[in-house]
Amino acid sequence: MHRTVLSRTSPRALALAAGLVTQLYVAGAHAAAPASEALVNTKCASCHTAKGDGRWDRISESRRTPEGWDMTVARMGFAHGVKMTHDERSAIVKYLSDAYGLSPDESAAHRYIVDRTPSVVEHPENKLIGDTCARCHSYGRIAVQRRTESDWRKLVHFHVGQFPAIEIQAGGRDRNWFDIAVGDASVELGKVYGFESDSWNKWKAQQPADASGNWRLVGHKPGAGAYEGTATVQRTGNDAYSVSMVLRYENGTSENLKGSAIVYSGHEWRATMKSGEREINQVMTLADGGRALSGRWFESGYDAIGGVLRAVRADGAQPAVLSVQPAALKAGTRRRLVINGVGLDGDVSLGSGVKVLSVAERSLDRVVVEVESAKDAVSGPREVKVGDARSGEALKVYQRIDYVKITPDHPMARVGGNGGSMNKVPAQLEALAYTVGPDGKKGTADDLLLGAMPAAWSFDNLNKVAAEMKDARFAGRIDQNGLFMTNDAGPNPQRKYRTNNAGELKVTAAVKDGTRTVKATAPLIVTVQRFNDPPIR
Amino acid sequence: MKIKTTAAALAASFGVTLFGALPATALAAKDYLVTAARPNLVFVMDAKERKVVKTHTIPNTSMGNSPITLVHSRDGKTAYVIHNRWETVSGIDLDSGKEVFRAELSGGDIRGKSPFPMDLSPDGKELAVYVNPTQLLPGEYKVLDPYIAIYRTDAGTDAEPARKLKVPRRVSTLAWSAKGDTLYAFSWDMLKLDPQTGAVKGKHPWRSWKNGEQGEPDTLAIWPQWEQTNVFATPYYVAYANKPEGDPSALRAGIWTLDLEKDTVHFKEFENAGVVLFSSVVNPVRRDETYTVYTQLTKVNTKTGRMDRVDLDHTYYNVNVSSDGKELYIGGTQGDIAVYDSATLKRIGNIRTPGGGDQVLTSLRIFQR
Numbered sequence: 001m002h003r004t005v006l007s008r009t010s011p012r013a014l015a016l017a018a019g020l021v022t023q024l025y026v027a028g029a030h031a032a033a034p035a036s037e038a039l040v041n042t043k044c045a046s047c048h049t050a051k052g053d054g055r056w057d058r059i060s061e062s063r064r065t066p067e068g069w070d071m072t073v074a075r076m077g078f079a080h081g082v083k084m085t086h087d088e089r090s091a092i093v094k095y096l097s098d099a100y101g102l103s104p105d106e107s108a109a110h111r112y113i114v115d116r117t118p119s120v121v122e123h124p125e126n127k128l129i130g131d132t133c134a135r136c137h138s139y140g141r142i143a144v145q146r147r148t149e150s151d152w153r154k155l156v157h158f159h160v161g162q163f164p165a166i167e168i169q170a171g172g173r174d175r176n177w178f179d180i181a182v183g184d185a186s187v188e189l190g191k192v193y194g195f196e197s198d199s200w201n202k203w204k205a206q207q208p209a210d211a212s213g214n215w216r217l218v219g220h221k222p223g224a225g226a227y228e229g230t231a232t233v234q235r236t237g238n239d240a241y242s243v244s245m246v247l248r249y250e251n252g253t254s255e256n257l258k259g260s261a262i263v264y265s266g267h268e269w270r271a272t273m274k275s276g277e278r279e280i281n282q283v284m285t286l287a288d289g290g291r292a293l294s295g296r297w298f299e300s301g302y303d304a305i306g307g308v309l310r311a312v313r314a315d316g317a318q319p320a321v322l323s324v325q326p327a328a329l330k331a332g333t334r335r336r337l338v339i340n341g342v343g344l345d346g347d348v349s350l351g352s353g354v355k356v357l358s359v360a361e362r363s364l365d366r367v368v369v370e371v372e373s374a375k376d377a378v379s380g381p382r383e384v385k386v387g388d389a390r391s392g393e394a395l396k397v398y399q400r401i402d403y404v405k406i407t408p409d410h411p412m413a414r415v416g417g418n419g420g421s422m423n424k425v426p427a428q429l430e431a432l433a434y435t436v437g438p439d440g441k442k443g444t445a446d447d448l449l450l451g452a453m454p455a456a457w458s459f460d461n462l463n464k465v466a467a468e469m470k471d472a473r474f475a476g477r478i479d480q481n482g483l484f485m486t487n488d489a490g491p492n493p494q495r496k497y498r499t500n501n502a503g504e505l506k507v508t509a510a511v512k513d514g515t516r517t518v519k520a521t522a523p524l525i526v527t528v529q530r531f532n533d534p535p536i537r
Numbered sequence: 538m539k540i541k542t543t544a545a546a547l548a549a550s551f552g553v554t555l556f557g558a559l560p561a562t563a564l565a566a567k568d569y570l571v572t573a574a575r576p577n578l579v580f581v582m583d584a585k586e587r588k589v590v591k592t593h594t595i596p597n598t599s600m601g602n603s604p605i606t607l608v609h610s611r612d613g614k615t616a617y618v619i620h621n622r623w624e625t626v627s628g629i630d631l632d633s634g635k636e637v638f639r640a641e642l643s644g645g646d647i648r649g650k651s652p653f654p655m656d657l658s659p660d661g662k663e664l665a666v667y668v669n670p671t672q673l674l675p676g677e678y679k680v681l682d683p684y685i686a687i688y689r690t691d692a693g694t695d696a697e698p699a700r701k702l703k704v705p706r707r708v709s710t711l712a713w714s715a716k717g718d719t720l721y722a723f724s725w726d727m728l729k730l731d732p733q734t735g736a737v738k739g740k741h742p743w744r745s746w747k748n749g750e751q752g753e754p755d756t757l758a759i760w761p762q763w764e765q766t767n768v769f770a771t772p773y774y775v776a777y778a779n780k781p782e783g784d785p786s787a788l789r790a791g792i793w794t795l796d797l798e799k800d801t802v803h804f805k806e807f808e809n810a811g812v813v814l815f816s817s818v819v820n821p822v823r824r825d826e827t828y829t830v831y832t833q834l835t836k837v838n839t840k841t842g843r844m845d846r847v848d849l850d851h852t853y854y855n856v857n858v859s860s861d862g863k864e865l866y867i868g869g870t871q872g873d874i875a876v877y878d879s880a881t882l883k884r885i886g887n888i889r890t891p892g893g894g895d896q897v898l899t900s901l902r903i904f905q906r
Binding site: 057160162178491496 | 653706709755850
């Protein structure tokens with residue numbers, strides 16, 4: 001029999017067709033922005049009764065991140081037949097995010113779920129909410145929403161209507177899930193993540209900041225190391241900008257990014273940039289009245305690959321040291337240090353036990369110095385000063401690396417590719433070096449994180465079952481930058497049970513410290529595809 | 538009561554030629570398997586011949602592509618299957634492939650979904666379907682109380698429930714007693730309902746099952762496959778609060794059975810939980826033997842707790858057993874139904890289903906003709 005292609009596609013394919021991918025559709029969002037309230041009336045009010053004054057049934061009973069609004073608006077398209085162009089959808093999301101967003105404080109504790117930080121192990125702050133909601137998706141997803149109690153309850157009704165297995169699946173069937181969810185859990189959600197908030201009211205009353213200008217930036221990309229660079233931001237419309245960035249890595253490589261950004265809710269910076277053939281998404285926060293920008297960025301389709309970024313105004317900013325490369329200096333060594341910042345005018349001071357031998361290069365945003373650390377320099381952080389510019393504790397001096405930790409603590413990778421709909425999800429690991437501090441004991445408050453160090457990476461089976469299944473042979477491979485890439489998805493005829501290339505591994509990082517080698521291990525779980533991978537998980 | 542008759546006699550009584558391939562002379566009844574598969578297929582297989590003898594298409598499945606529960610009439614004439622994202626039940630004539638029954642669970646502003654529970658009365662006259670209705674209001678959904686819709690199977694392709702029975706939430710299985718006087722609804726406990734009124738006549742405890750230090754046992758019972766014995770069987774896991782964390786015996790696995798003829802319950806723990814157990818079936822000849830599948834095929838003597846186990850070549854979800862108790866049929870994935878010897882657990886054959894679609898969470902049923 002003949003049917004349309006659409007009728008046979010999966011909800012995921014429909015979601016993709018609707019553009020519900022891992023990042024916001026940024027381009028074009030500014031174009032229709034002024035007409036957005038009218039657009040909400042046109043597109044939404046046939047079901048969500050307009051109450052006037054920018055309020056609609058349901059819509060104005062919740063507040064969310066831009067991604068949260070985009071997921072809802074996209075669902076109205078693929079599940080309820082609302083016809084929207086990309087520009088219309090973007091304009092609605094922009095309008096709703098501005099009118100019903102979250103203040104910086106409200107999402108600060110759960111940025112990881114918005115910026116797609118990989119392999120975060122959550123510790124739900126509220127047990128009832130965690131038990132009711134976070135057995136199926138992240139706790140962070142709830143924590144970056146605000147709703148009235150009544151709207152939380154309506155969300156529960158939606159869940160049962162939309163996901164009919166919810167009451168019989170693992171994690172739901174051990175309780176009277178629906179009764180709990182519409183009862184105590186909705187009450188609790190209304191209290192803990194309620195709609196009304198002083199923080200948002202105050203935030204919304206502020207004048208929106210203008211991000212245009214020249215910026216100085218520093219950051220870190222796991223696997224590639226520290227970088228520094230600059231950004232130029234030009235205003236192209238209401239909260240809309242064109243952006244160009246240069247990132248220069250400590251390994252000698254560099255990249256130029258060009259793209260556009262939109263600021264939602266007065267602070268939620270979302271940029272889509274091109275770096276060569278790769279597309280980069282930035283999920284950042286504009287802070288300090290438009291004088292600071294920070295957050296995470298990741299590659300489209302591979303959000304485990306990315307980095308963190310911090311930027312300050314280069315024009316007219318207070319002098320500041322933003323970073324030192326390398327950030328850790330072993331006692332009794334001589335080497336070249338790069339100090340990155342703004343307004344770097346004056347003498348360089350690196351704290352006790354570190355002597356500046358010469359200045360090799362200098363400008364207002366970068367100073368390169370030859371330094372020597374004393375053999376008996378005490379392990380600890382040092383404030384770096386260049387004239388009036390201060391660093392906080394940008395430089396760490398250490399006698400020896402006492403221990404190493406692999407990060408993320410509980411890395412997870414996913415098989416993918418092989419003609420399937422989902423990309424492989426790699427795990428980008430880092431070996432973080434520590435000294436134990438003055439008390440000589442590991443794991444105490446005075447331990448000092450020195451930063452990520454080069455390591456020799458290897459892995460083996462995690463346990464007996466993994467050894468029997470030969471997981472280490474099938475699950476993937478790791479390069480010497482700590483990037484673990486999985487093998488193909490799908491049944492593997494070479495494996496017992498013809499199972500896929502999932503596995504339980506133990507990964508080892510061996511870090512050289514002079515003639516010593518310091519090792520760390522971590523469990524690395526290689527699992528199956530996440531077929532439902534919304535912007536907020 | 539199970540109907541066992543000859544193919545020729547059945548052919549005579551129904552006035553049709555069965556499957557076209559059967560010899561004209563009267564033979565002992567044969568086992569046929571019936572199952573569904575993505576996106577819209579129903580297969581009938583000759584178990585001993587290891588081949589698909591009929592492939593039918595469920596009409597108008599445009600809303601979804603994964604049929605779930607399949608229930609057959611005991612005469613092997615009709616199979617009822619839930620599809621269309623769980624919002625439609627179709628009855629397919631297994632000889633002609635014609636849709637002879639169709640019930641839409643949704644209508645107007647109500648979205649009705651049946652998350653697996655469905656069974657046919659022993660006389661084949663009534664079909665019980667558990668329905669979770671949701672009212673789709675402008676701007677919001679409203680969850681309504683679930684009900685069991687009882688349809689007459691002769692209600693045609695525009696079937697409406699003959700009656701609706703009140704029932705608690707979270708039902709995963711409906712099972713009609715052999716005599717037809719009880720409709721079991723497996724919610725947090727196994728409820729015994731009057732199939733006429735829905736009145737709760739009693740229950741077999743599950744959540745309220747007290748057994749020493751054990752916690753609440755957990756099972757996912759969504760595979761109806763008790764037609765050979767009239768014994769419902771499901772694997773379960775149960776935690777023991779009095780065991781220290783990390784003690785392998787703190788989580789145990791067992792088989793729970795309910796005799797649908799005698800209304801008696803039996804349970805047997807047989808191992809510390811270590812492997813995934815999906816669905817179980819009871820041997821009609823050696824009735825203490827149950828078989829459970831996932832990536833292993835596990836045989837458990839529910840009297841002694843003795844267990845035998847073999848690894849499988851891939852994952853399987855459902856299991857059924859031949860009328861003589863000698864062969865096991867396991868299916869669910871990769872378009873592949875494997876045949877195992879129930880005594881030795883040795884693989885003795887397989888049946889490939891055409892079309893490339895997996896069975897996934899549908900049922901694997903067996904009947905005789």
